[in-house]
Amino acid sequence: MTTSPYHPTRLHPLRPHAMGIGPTRRRVLGLAAGLAAAGLLAGCASEPLPEGPKPIRFDDKPKFRLNVARVQLLDNYQPPRKAPNVEHLFPTSPARAAGDWARDRLEAAGVSGTARLVIRDASVIEKPLPQTGGIRGTFTQEPADEYAATLIATLEILSETGERQAYVDVESRLVRAIDASGSPLAREVAFDRMTRDLLAGFDQRLSENLNTTLKDYVL
Numbered sequence: 001m002t003t004s005p006y007h008p009t010r011l012h013p014l015r016p017h018a019m020g021i022g023p024t025r026r027r028v029l030g031l032a033a034g035l036a037a038a039g040l041l042a043g044c045a046s047e048p049l050p051e052g053p054k055p056i057r058f059d060d061k062p063k064f065r066l067n068v069a070r071v072q073l074l075d076n077y078q079p080p081r082k083a084p085n086v087e088h089l090f091p092t093s094p095a096r097a098a099g100d101w102a103r104d105r106l107e108a109a110g111v112s113g114t115a116r117l118v119i120r121d122a123s124v125i126e127k128p129l130p131q132t133g134g135i136r137g138t139f140t141q142e143p144a145d146e147y148a149a150t151l152i153a154t155l156e157i158l159s160e161t162g163e164r165q166a167y168v169d170v171e172s173r174l175v176r177a178i179d180a181s182g183s184p185l186a187r188e189v190a191f192d193r194m195t196r197d198l199l200a201g202f203d204q205r206l207s208e209n210l211n212t213t214l215k216d217y218v219l
Helices: 023-046 094-105 134-138 184-210
Strands: 064-066 070-075 106-108 114-128 145-158 164-178
Touching (some): 094 106, 094 114, 145 184
Parallel strands (some): 064 106
Antiparallel strands (some): 145 164
């Protein structure tokens, strides 16, 4: 089908005198227009802007006081920053959230040694979902994509010479279907909720290991 080119119509300004509008009338109309515009701007300014996701923090929980002199974070995960990976599009990536977890929940309270959290995988993979076709698909509201989030890390205790004395491996995985075709804010909120739920599982598993496998290093 051939589409006819669109030719915009040029609008010419109306001349006040040609319409029988005198100077006084123009001043009155100008004042009224100014007041209307001011009222419109005031109304827009009074409307609250939508809020984005808040930072993911864990400082509302008690710290694990470890018998080490320092706590370190080593992020070994390098995001590809291309499809099918989408973790770089999240308001807070899983790797950054894991680092914030370590800063909020681990405290060095000893005189020697190191506790090191090593992030090995912090990926989110996007997978398109099959959609209902035909007329039925037109009236069917369904998620367009599936997201698989993975967070794998190792918490290790090292001596002053760097010798590993103890360690635990922790994994947290989450798969969720999300319709990413909505508004940018709705998409941010959905991605943020996914990171929070992924980190909730990570926090639970690592806390359990600190209270069991690594209990000899917790003061």
